Amino acid sequence: MSQQATHKGDAEVGHLAEPEHLEYGTRPPIWVTVVKWVLIALALAVLLYVVQELIEAGHWLMVILAAFVAMCILAVYSTRRAVPLKYLLPGLLFALALQIWPLVYTVSLSFTNYGDGHLISKEEAISAIEASSVRPVEGSARFSLNIAVPEGQDVATGDLIYLLTDPDGNFFAGSLQGLQPLDAETVEAGMTGRITSADGFTVLSASEVNARSADLAEFAVPTETGGIKQIGLSEAFIGEPTKVWDEASGTITDTLTGRVYVAEGANFVPQDGVGPPLPQGWLENVGFDNYTEALTNPTLRAGFIKVLVWNFAFAAITVISTFLLGMLLALLFNDSRLKGRGVYRSLLILPYALPIYVTALVWSSMFNQDFGLINSVTGLDINWLGDPWMARLALLITNLWLGFPYMFIVCTGALQSIPGEVREAAAIDGAGPFRTVRSVIMPLLLVAVGPLLIASFAFNFNNFGLVFLFNEGGPFIGGQSQIGSTDLLISWAYRLALGGTQPNFGLASAIAVFIFFIVALISYQGFRSTKALEDVN
């Protein structure tokens, strides 16, 4: 899309052009212009298609949005203005739709009680409660069932009729009006007593029944105590809901126990306060409750400082150790005299090539006190995973192993931009190898890699996957199971927010928002102290 191949430079700088520069003075080849417009047209065509589908679905807001995007594309690429946008727009659109939007959405969930037991609306919850409370009427019979419509009516639209046979062999036709006995003479029944045909009715085939499934879901034959409802396609029973919603009072009554439930805190709880709430709750806005909870939860307060400190140490040590090792290895293999560098390098990235859920598992096994390789090779008897400090060390070693190939690749790439003369100059000035690295190469490298270190810090700060795979944040010291010695804020928050009877995703989101601000603030500081920002200016 960035095919903008015009050459506005021509006119303005033409007077500067020396004869040998004229090769650029010609207009861009025709194919470039063609490709550019084809791409623009393609993008617009795709958007047009999307808009069409959106209109069909009736999402007018999205239609407007899509049209806006189309206009942006046209405006940016068909004119000569807005050059930076020509390069940024595609990435920007993706980032907005797929990074920013999900983030905004997630943050919006932190103002709700979203989570298990609170995924549906109140209406849905009420109907779920009623539906799951339907029980057979005490002592009632089961019927054999067939489904029909009155003769002469269209099978696709006619009034539904249950053709029923009770256990005593009596035949009935059930409609919305109720149950009518059928004369045995007018009915043909199969071996099990199930009616196969009846005078005055057209029996539906299975696929005809299937076509009416929406109607059938609503259909029941009223009786004094409840209703006759089908079970599958060949059986029916008399059932009644045992929990009944009363719209006027806003309560649900359990007809079996007589208990009344009232809505409170997004659940129906017993009016008398005794007993558990009904399991089906609903989604609702809770304002800043999750934030208040995050700030006042006793477990959160108790462990916060400890976890935070370790979290920082973990992220910082990981970044520093992986960077140093990656850089040293990159330097080591940057020497053309070292034979077999290609092989070395490709083997070194193997830790990066295997999925983390294999390697974290292997490392965890190797640190096993009784059966792990590390103790058996070194002859030590260290309780790697049971001792808090050793577990932290083990996690750091594991993460060093997992992370150094990344830094190795990055540094190898970045090193290519450091002119060889710089080192030679340093060497000629008498700098030793150590000094050359520290005072010459590292600063240069840091300019290129600095922001990545910060990104790596952020990633590791939230490295939920590793902690979870390696040892679930353990060990848990002091007879509790809430605050693990290697827990990061995110893994700890998860356990806390989602470990209860009603896991609360909203609370997890709220905690994540706090974590975000903490990391962002720290990173911003770190950012300012590196040279990276100056370079930006």
Add this chain to the structure above:
Amino acid sequence: MKRTTGAIAMAGITALLLTACGGEAATDDDPTTPAAGETESEAPADDEEATDDGDAADDTADEPATDEEASTEPPVRDQNAELVIWSDDVRAPILTEFADEFGTEFGITVQVQVATDVRQQFKDATNVDQGPDIIVGAHDWLGELVQNGTVAPIQMSEDVQAQFVPEALEATKFDGQIYGVPYATESLGLIRNTALAPEAPSSMEDLIATGQGLVDSGDADQVMVTPVGQQGDAYHAFPWLSAFGGGIFGTNAEGGWDAENVIIGSPESIQGGEKIAWLAENGALNVNIGGTEMEALFGEGKTPYMVSGPWAIANVDGAGIEYAIDPIPDFEDGGVTTPFLGVQMFYVSSKAKNPAIAQEFVNQYVPSVELQLALFEAGDRPPALQAALDQVSADNEDIAAWAAAGEGAPPMPNIPAMNAVWGPLGQATSDIVGGADPAERLAAAQDEVVAAIG
């Protein structure tokens, strides 16, 4: 998580991702859901090649209706099928045959899809109205499913109910209502290396004596293995914990689990906790043994006994170990070890597009000996239908043994509150194995669980 090795626990992660399922939730559930968290695979095993949606059409070739539109790519639910079943990869291929037969009989299109993590994906997909009509899963998901309003009750007639193993049927109930049709059960048992220990131990004391003898003579390294790990494993610790009448929850008037009556810190549970400490002292439990170490040790013939479930047999076979399966032995002073029973069953979605047909399938097809036998072939678990179980047990010693091992076992609690139990209780058992005082530690766990249940 607990019965799972640390890594399975990881299943939790995905779970977390999506919604709230819950750290522990995902993981733990796996106790009964070994099969569940897992996998993927393809639905109709036969057409793995068919990369996309096309398959809907092929496998259910019988179907007249519906296949025209190839244009819809596979969304989560196959919109072309009139009945969609989600299953794990182990059972899907078998299920497909029965589904096709059912489809032919009723003239509809049936699609069996393999979901990678049925529990989580069912919740997510149903939440956006793209869920299936029927899922195949473990009974301990039930509380969560009811909580989210995603499953519909099954009105099973009494004579059908009577055909099932009573414990299995019991597990399908929540608040007195049946929500699933069971097809298999599973529980822990004692897997014994017959080369090392030819005789079944008569009691845990006997087991310890034999095991220690083997260790002393150098024939074995460990008395017994079962997963403990640094974070503990409440599922595997339950047989000891409950040996004297203790456990996790008391029952309410209706016979269901009562989340408000936590008995982890009860004197009976503490008595069980003391047995855990005793087993640890005698080398039968070890915090450094988790699922991975357990399998390696048993597979290498380094221990005579392993307490695990039917899922462990494949690897024991692979390692070429001769084995026998027995119920977990009791204690000589009267402690009766009973594991949790896990039950696999068919659920009907409350948002099923075709509830009548879905109900027909689970009510009429699942309680058939044929289908139960076929699913047994796929999963190597005892069938839940008594007639099928009798038939299998007659000529399969392993299955008879697993059924015996699970006899009288209480179904694992299926109430949502279990989500708050696995972590604290597992940690407590691990700490006891590591030397903590059972009374104090279980009391602390009780407090944590009660606080988490709220």
Add this chain to the structure above:
Amino acid sequence: MAAIDVSNAAQRETAPAPAGRRKKGGGVWWRHALALLALVFALFPILFIVSSAFNNAGTLSTSGLMPTKFGTDNFKDLFADPARPYWTWFKNSMIISVVSTIATLFLGACAAYAFSRLRWTGRRGGLLAILLLQMFPAVLAFGALYITFANVGNILPAVGLNTLAGLILVYLGGAMGSNIWLLKGYFDTVPKELDEAAYIDGASHARIFFTITLRLVTPILATVAMLAFVGLWGEFLLASIFLTDVNQQTLAVGLWQTRNADVNRYFGQFVAGAVIASIPVVLVYLSLQKQLIGGLTQGSVK
């Protein structure tokens, strides 16, 4: 092309480092020694994985390297398992990783060019925003992505849930990530005089970008390509949410599920699959190595 000269930037393989000179005896042996040490650290955990892949018992033992039951059953089972179509996963992973890598690279390079070479308001803020965005715990936003794509799928089934195209789109959302910084940092080291000279010669910005800048930054493009490819190849958290149908799954998801299937039952197949899955990464590295290390000379415009 008068003024175009990149000689100072072009020399990347450093001459023998000063350190080497001081060591007696050529000074390479200690580099080999260090390299070997690094290799041991990098590889010994992997040996266990390989050993486990060849262990018919399907278990992982980290106390010894020799498989209990040596054999290739795991591989046979892996390729013959109808419920777990390994090569279909492999193909899906390839499609997703290659397409996304190329697109990411293109989007990233364009953006980096704008950040490095062009001057506009919001440039600095934009760079900062890109970095800060990475700090939000991404796992939490996956649920939102799922719900979003469920809705997208209702309107545009081709990019809904359970489609490779949909997942590729999601991955492209990450193109504006920290890689931009890496790219921009390198772009900055390419002498501006090159652009200016071309500009003076009448070249358009697009021409400069495509014919001069991109060629000069090949090493970093290769680096970013490598990072993106590996990241995508191994990504399983998002993919496992998006791809529910077994035939649409990627290798990472499929393997992960295999590992979890029925507790440890398929562990052997899982490790065998993981070992094979690591090969493409190494091959990609090998094929990019020339560009990673030697790009500048070929790219320089002389």
